[in-house]
Amino acid sequence: MEIAEQQRIIAATADYVRQALAQDSSGHDWWHITRVWRLARTIAARESKGQFPAEVDLFVIELAALLHDIADWKFQDGDAEAGSRVARAWLEQYPIDSAAIDHICAIIHDLSFKGAGTSSMMPTTEGMIVQDADRLDALGAIGIGRTFAYGGHTGQPMYDPELAPHPHATFAEYKSARSTTINHFYEKLLLLRDRMHTATARQLAERRHVYMLEFLQRFMDEWDGHEHSFPDEM
Numbered sequence: 670m671e672i673a674e675q676q677r678i679i680a681a682t683a684d685y686v687r688q689a690l691a692q693d694s695s696g697h698d699w700w701h702i703t704r705v706w707r708l709a710r711t712i713a714a715r716e717s718k719g720q721f722p723a724e725v726d727l728f729v730i731e732l733a734a735l736l737h738d739i740a741d742w743k744f745q746d747g748d749a750e751a752g753s754r755v756a757r758a759w760l761e762q763y764p765i766d767s768a769a770i771d772h773i774c775a776i777i778h779d780l781s782f783k784g785a786g787t788s789s790m791m792p793t794t795e796g797m798i799v800q801d802a803d804r805l806d807a808l809g810a811i812g813i814g815r816t817f818a819y820g821g822h823t824g825q826p827m828y829d830p831e832l833a834p835h836p837h838a839t840f841a842e843y844k845s846a847r848s849t850t851i852n853h854f855y856e857k858l859l860l861l862r863d864r865m866h867t868a869t870a871r872q873l874a875e876r877r878h879v880y881m882l883e884f885l886q887r888f889m890d891e892w893d894g895h896e897h898s899f900p901d902e903m
């Protein structure tokens with residue numbers, strides 16, 4: 670397929686996703702998609718220079734990044750197939766070869782985090798890059814913001830000192846567990862740094878990880894009333 674045709678499909682897909690997710694308030698809004706799309710391109714560019722296994726298929730990366738949250742299982746009655754199904758229906762209206770469509774849909778299917786103890790298989794470089802980009806957007810200042818937005822959206826408590834974090838061993842357990850927004854840092858967000866696939870993402874994740882640790886330290890200090898430095902004593 671010619672580059673111009675690929676660009677046309679990417680632009681149409683971006684329009685479609687922007688409209689579909691414009692009103693989202695769960696942290697999966699269009700701007701999340703925009704950030705992941707851009708991060709994925711950045712990672713792909715940097716990794717290719719480093720000869721990361723072979724040349725990557727940027728067309729697959731961009732479409733998977735754009736469509737990855739089009740129908741998230743968390744908002745589809747736990748249906749883990751919904752995202753790839755909706756993406757396939759969209760892509761099949763274009764003359765994209767079926768191997769590329771299969772590849773994009775497989776990435777979307779495998780992308781989402783399904784519990785601390787579940788393995789995350791991502792067999793292709795394209796998938797690793799999109800997953801790294803998506804995970805980076807769950808870290809750092811943006812990640813903290815999105816996590817609290819999600820907690821408010823689903824109505825879970827911000828924090829409950831009597832509810833310990835729980836490493837979920839299976840997807841079923843992760844899906845149905847009662848949690849808090851603070852626990853989510855221990856159940857997922859702080860685990861992501863060590864699960865990045867690419868060197869570029871590992872570098873970016875490090876700073877975001879440290880920032881979240883600082884945030885949690887302060888949160889607990891304020892919660893426990895352990896802030897001893899009053900302005901007039903400083």
Ligand code: ADP
Nearest residue numbers: 696781782803807815816819820848849850853
């Ligand atoms: P992704 O977009 O990577 O698939 P998720 O859909 O798992 O990520 O999560 C989207 C956002 O919502 C992330 O920022 C994530 O931290 C947050 N989130 C997901 N589950 C919870 C939860 N149980 N409590 C608080 N935040 C959550």
Ligand code: NI
Nearest residue numbers: 701737738803
């Ligand atoms: Ni996402």
